[in-house]
Amino acid sequence: MNAPQTPVKKLRVATTSLAGCFGCHMSILDIDERILKLLDLIEFDRSPLTDIKHCGPCDLGLIEGGLCNAENVHVLREFRKNCKILVAVGACAINGGLPAQRNHLDLRDILEEVYQTEVGLSHGGIPNDPELPLPLNQVHPIHEVVKVDYFLPGCPPPADAIWKLLTDLLAGRTPNLGHGLLHYD
Amino acid sequence: MTFELETAISPEKLRRVAIDPVSRVEGHGKVTILLDDDNKVHQVRLHIVEFRGFEKFIQGRPYWEVPVMVQRLCGICPVSHHLAASKALDMMMGVKQLTPTAEKIRRLMHAGQILQSHALHFFHLSSPDLLFGFGSDVAARNIVGVIAAHPEIAKKGVLLRKYGQEVIRMTAGKRVHGTGSVPGGVNKSLSAEERAELLKDAYQMVAWSRDAVGLIRQLFEQNLTEYNRFGRFRSAGMCLVAADGSMDLYHGGLRARDADGNTMFDHFDYSRYWDVIGEDVKPWSYMKFPFFKSLGPEDGSYRVGPLTRVTHCDSIPTPLADKEREAFVAFDGGSSAGATLGYHWARMIEMLHAAECIKDLLHDDDIIGHDLMATGQRQERGVGVIEAPRGTLIHHYRVDENDQVIRANLIVSTTHNNQAMNTAVREVAKQYLDGVEITEGLLNHIEIAIRAFDPCLSCATHALGQMPLEVAIVGADGNVIDEATRDHRGLTRLVS
Ligand code: SF4
Numbered sequence: 148m149n150a151p152q153t154p155v156k157k158l159r160v161a162t163t164s165l166a167g168c169f170g171c172h173m174s175i176l177d178i179d180e181r182i183l184k185l186l187d188l189i190e191f192d193r194s195p196l197t198d199i200k201h202c203g204p205c206d207l208g209l210i211e212g213g214l215c216n217a218e219n220v221h222v223l224r225e226f227r228k229n230c231k232i233l234v235a236v237g238a239c240a241i242n243g244g245l246p247a248q249r250n251h252l253d254l255r256d257i258l259e260e261v262y263q264t265e266v267g268l269s270h271g272g273i274p275n276d277p278e279l280p281l282p283l284n285q286v287h288p289i290h291e292v293v294k295v296d297y298f299l300p301g302c303p304p305p306a307d308a309i310w311k312l313l314t315d316l317l318a319g320r321t322p323n324l325g326h327g328l329l330h331y332d
Numbered sequence: 333m334t335f336e337l338e339t340a341i342s343p344e345k346l347r348r349v350a351i352d353p354v355s356r357v358e359g360h361g362k363v364t365i366l367l368d369d370d371n372k373v374h375q376v377r378l379h380i381v382e383f384r385g386f387e388k389f390i391q392g393r394p395y396w397e398v399p400v401m402v403q404r405l406c407g408i409c410p411v412s413h414h415l416a417a418s419k420a421l422d423m424m425m426g427v428k429q430l431t432p433t434a435e436k437i438r439r440l441m442h443a444g445q446i447l448q449s450h451a452l453h454f455f456h457l458s459s460p461d462l463l464f465g466f467g468s469d470v471a472a473r474n475i476v477g478v479i480a481a482h483p484e485i486a487k488k489g490v491l492l493r494k495y496g497q498e499v500i501r502m503t504a505g506k507r508v509h510g511t512g513s514v515p516g517g518v519n520k521s522l523s524a525e526e527r528a529e530l531l532k533d534a535y536q537m538v539a540w541s542r543d544a545v546g547l548i549r550q551l552f553e554q555n556l557t558e559y560n561r562f563g564r565f566r567s568a569g570m571c572l573v574a575a576d577g578s579m580d581l582y583h584g585g586l587r588a589r590d591a592d593g594n595t596m597f598d599h600f601d602y603s604r605y606w607d608v609i610g611e612d613v614k615p616w617s618y619m620k621f622p623f624f625k626s627l628g629p630e631d632g633s634y635r636v637g638p639l640t641r642v643t644h645c646d647s648i649p650t651p652l653a654d655k656e657r658e659a660f661v662a663f664d665g666g667s668s669a670g671a672t673l674g675y676h677w678a679r680m681i682e683m684l685h686a687a688e689c690i691k692d693l694l695h696d697d698d699i700i701g702h703d704l705m706a707t708g709q710r711q712e713r714g715v716g717v718i719e720a721p722r723g724t725l726i727h728h729y730r731v732d733e734n735d736q737v738i739r740a741n742l743i744v745s746t747t748h749n750n751q752a753m754n755t756a757v758r759e760v761a762k763q764y765l766d767g768v769e770i771t772e773g774l775l776n777h778i779e780i781a782i783r784a785f786d787p788c789l790s791c792a793t794h795a796l797g798q799m800p801l802e803v804a805i806v807g808a809d810g811n812v813i814d815e816a817t818r819d820h821r822g823l824t825r826l827v828s
Contacts, residue, residue, distance in 0.1 A: 164360070170407025170508045176456070177507055179494040183487065186476050196456065197474040198355045198776065218360075218381060245404040248389035261387070262613050276616035278364055278379050303407065303508050332506075 158317055161192040161205045161230060165219040166246045166286055167212025169195070170303040171237040175209070177306035188317055202226050207316060208233045211303075213243040214287040218280035227293040234312065235295045238302040238331070240288065245302075247286040297322055300331050335630075335751070337758040340366050340374035351775050354378075354782055354789070356457040356474070361789040363757060363778055371768060376761045378754050378782065380619035380789055387740045395421055395731045396515060398740075402727070403509050405744070406788055408452065410509050411445035411500055412720035412745075415582075416727040419716030421515035423603065424731050426708025433701035434517035439582050440693045441503040441512060442718070446581060446686035447537070448496025449721035450638075450679050453786045454544065455489025458676060461780045462551050467773025485547065488540045492683070495537050499690055502526045517705035527694055534691040538652065541684040545656050548677045552668055560664065561763070563672035563756040563781040566591040568624065568633070569640035570748070572719050575599065577646035579685065581719040587644055588624065588634065596624060602717040605726055609743070619750050622743060633751035636723025637785060638678035643669050648681070650688035656681045672756050675784040713739075720745045722786050746787045756781040 164172060172195060176182065193202040202208070202222075208230030214220055227233055238244040262273045289295060299312060308328040315322040340346055343366055352362035366375040386405055390398060399417040403410035415438055422430065430438070460473045463482060472481070479486040497507045502522060504510025512518050522530075552559050568591050572584035585599035586608070597608055612621040612629040623632030634640075643661060648654040660677055661669045668674050693699055713730040723745035730739040746753075760781045764774055 168404050168407040168410075170404070170410065173407045173508050176452070176493065177497060180487070180490055182490060183479060183483075186479055191474070191476060195353075195355060195357075197476075198470050198779075200351075200353065200355065216381070245401060246385070249385040252385070252388055272613050272615055274613065274615050274618050276379070278362070278377070278616055279381050279618065302404070306507075332509075 157187075158189045158207060158313075159192055159205045160189050160194075160207045160209065161202045161226060162194040162196075162209040163202075163211065163222055163226060164195060165210065165212035165223060165240070165289070166215035167237065167239045167244070169211070171209075171211035171239075172196075174237075174301075174303035174306050175309055178310050179306070181310060185313070189313070202229045205230045206232065209236050210234065210240050210289055211236050212239045213246060213289060214283060214292060215246055216280040216282045220283075220292060223289055223293055232296045232316065233293065234297045234299055235289050236299045236309070237304055238300065241290075241298050241300060242288050243286040247288075250285040299324075300329060302332060304328075305330070335755065335758075337373065337376050337761065338754070343375060346374055349770055349775070351778060354779055356460075356779070357783055357787055357789060361782075361787070363782075365761060365765070365770075365778075367770075371766070371770065373761045373766045376754075376758045376778075377616055378750075378757055380617045380750075387742055390729075390737050390740045393737055394735050395424065395729065395737055396735075398729065398737060399513055399515070400509070400511055402742070405742075407508055409445060409449050409720050409722070409788060411441055411504065412718055412725050413727070414504070414510070414513050415442055416716040416718045416720070416725045417729075418513040418515055419583075419718060420714040420727045420729050421716070421731075422706075422714065423716065424711050424714030424729060425516050426711050427516050427706045428708060430517055430706055431701070431703040432698040433521050433703050434705065436693055436696055436698045437503050437518045437521050438513055440522075440690060440699060441500055442582050443686040443689040443693065444496045444499025444503065446496075446721055447541075447683055447690065448493045448500065449786075450683040450686070451489055451492035451496060451544075453721070453783075454548075454676060454679060454683070455486065455493070457786075458780075458783045459485070459489070461776070461783065462548075462676070466777050466780055467771070470772055470776075473776070488543065492537060492540055492544075495533055496686075499530060502530065514705075516707060519704065521701055521704065522699050524700055527700055530690070531694050534687070534694055537687040538684070538691055541680070541687040542652060542656075545677070545680045545684055548680050549659075549663075552663070552673075552677060556664060556668075559673045560667050560671045562777075563760040563763070563784070564670070565672070565752075565755050565759050566670075567635045567752055567755070568596070568627075569635050569644060570624075570724060571636060571641040571644050572602070572717060572724065573599070573645055574649075579641060579645040579648045581641070581682075581686075583718070586717070586724070589644060590627075596626065602726070603715040605715065605717070605728075605743075611743070617750070619747055620743075621750050622748050623751075633755075634748065635752035635785075636745055636748040637675065638682050638721075638723075639669070639675045640723070641719060642678035642681055648685050650685050650692070652688055653681050653685035656684060672759075672781055672784045675786070679786065722746055722788050723748055744788065746785070746789060749785050749787065753782055753785050753787060756784070 191197050192205050193199040208226040235241050312322045346366035349365045354361045399414050402417045403413040456475045501507045504512035570588040573587045574580035574584045587598045588596040610625045623629045716727045726743040728741040732738045764777045
């Protein structure tokens with residue numbers, strides 16, 4: 148039982164949400180109590196769950212969400228530079244997802260409608276402070292900007308699919324979801 | 333006119349410190365602080381830096397798609413959007429009363445949502461600050477650290493969240509982004525097996541939720557002065573209440589009180605919310621600033637969410653949670669009930685209430701009924717309001733004769749709290765940061781104030797806008813740091 152543990156090198160994992168809804172992160176947590184033992188095997192770098200604000204060298208990067216502003220592009224590049232394996236998690240990272248529904252709209256009209264002419268506004272004005280990252284004209288999937296190693300479909304991908312990906316990588320296998328875990332809703 | 337510490341008089345002379353991204357919250361936000369040479373704080377702002385445009389791209393879609401689309405605003409509280417949209421579209425369909433099965437299945441789904449979201453927020457996101465200390469080691473200050481140091485607390489948190497997610501899965505079809513609620517009712521009820529499965533753990537969840545209330549109470553007792561003072565400010569508030577004034581997170585009329593506790597409106601029919609609420613825009617955030625119209629944009633800000641709900645309701649209709657409510661509002665002469673960190677305590681009382689609701693609903697035979705849909709006389713528009721985990725959530729749609737949505741307005745919980753969160757972080761900046769050397773641990777104090785509100789910054793990014801096409805980012809010294817341009821695909825590139 149209590150044999151001295153040989154310190155195993157943990158898999159270092161970073162996660163981030165770009166233009167996503169956090170549903171994919173919820174699905175990561177939906178592995179439920181398996182997370183309690185997973186933490187013997189992995190450690191978190193930058194993630195919404197930790198207070199590390201910039202990604203350092205990692206074995207695995209999980210990206211939720213597509214690219215909707217310049218800041219997203221910047222964070223994605225930082226992840227690619229630091230992560231040996233980069234995974235596009237969920238519909239938004241893979242093809243833009245629901246936020247990409249805005250891609251056919253004329254942005255200038257919309258901006259004016261939302262921030263200037265909408266009823267109920269006391270006084271309008273388009274937010275334009277330099278602290279706000281520039282929005283992109285369209286929402287882009289992440290593979291348009293960086294090389295992506297694996298794509299995990301679903302909105303969000305089921306927790307069991309995330310679990311399979313992690314355990315395959317931990318065992319040194321090529322991740323293979325197989326039947327039942329690969330779906331798109 | 334602006335709020336204290338909102339805008340520095342000469343920002344170009346000041347040093348900028350940023351918390352970017354704000355972590356252990358849901359969504360994308362950052363805080364900027366401007367300081368002078370003596371580290372005196374001159375400006376503090378919580379910026380919402382992203383926008384996604386849901387209100388716009390819903391337009392033109394058939395209305396029955398809306399409850400499924402809009403929940404993609406938020407993966408933590410998708411059920412809130414799912415149900416607020418369904419309620420708005422019930423009204424549009426002229427359905428005044430759901431079938432008992434539909435109403436109870438929706439209430440069960442909502443209680444599952446409150447339970448899992450509150451558990452996640454308290455245990456996974458906020459408990460590290462409270463258990464380890466506000467300025468504790470950054471490397472351990474997360475759920476992993478809690479699992480290592482307090483495994484029994486962490487395990488309860490993980491399993492409470494799991495149970496809430498299972499309630500959602502069985503009522504909505506999926507843990508995240510289900511499809512169970514539809515305009516006019518629901519598309520499934522529970523099977524006898526599902527009901528039995530959920531009943532197995534229902535009492536355990538009530539017991540663990542009680543333990544959680546005990547834990548936050550104990551933390552308050554141990555740190556009373558600091559907790560009561562932390563980021564404290566006076567504020568008006570708003571929430572839904574039932575016809576008898578008791579807490580109802582699914583349906584009711586709007587109750588608002590000013591900062592002195594005087595009633596401003598009560599049992600107000602939310603289908604005319606715009607008579608009482610206006611919205612303001614500031615150039616430095618994509619999130620709007622709502623206010624009570626009767627007080628105007630300068631004085632009319634208010635807060636929503638657990639703290640307001642627990643202190644504004646006359647009672648909670650489940651016995652254990654109501655006892656805890658009484659204890660909370662009486663604690664330390666009532667002062668904790670006005671503290672920013674009082675949000676956590678109120679949140680755990682609501683989690684207990686949600687667990688009790690789930691247990692009670694599981695004993696009600698209507699949840700295995702088969703009468704799922706109601707019909708009515710079609711209307712042109714509909715408004716749906718629900719108390720989401722973080723506060724009052726408003727959905728408003730107009731639908732044309734082709735069944736297409738032609739107008740949508742959403743005011744999410746976090747948006748109502750925009751000014752309140754900004755005020756709270758400015759209070760914390762005054763209390764902890766002014767005139768001292770800023771450290772990581774001190775900056776975490778700012779984030780703790782934001783976390784108290786459990787902001788869903790993701791929800792708050794729904795408004796779509798576009799900035800001017802060329803923007804220069806100018807540094808404090810007036811020099812251009814960055815310029816942004818767009819390539820032929822419309823992709824912005826930063827060029828230094
Ligand atoms: S893929 Fe779905 S669940 Fe994941 S971030 Fe996008 S909308 Fe949310």
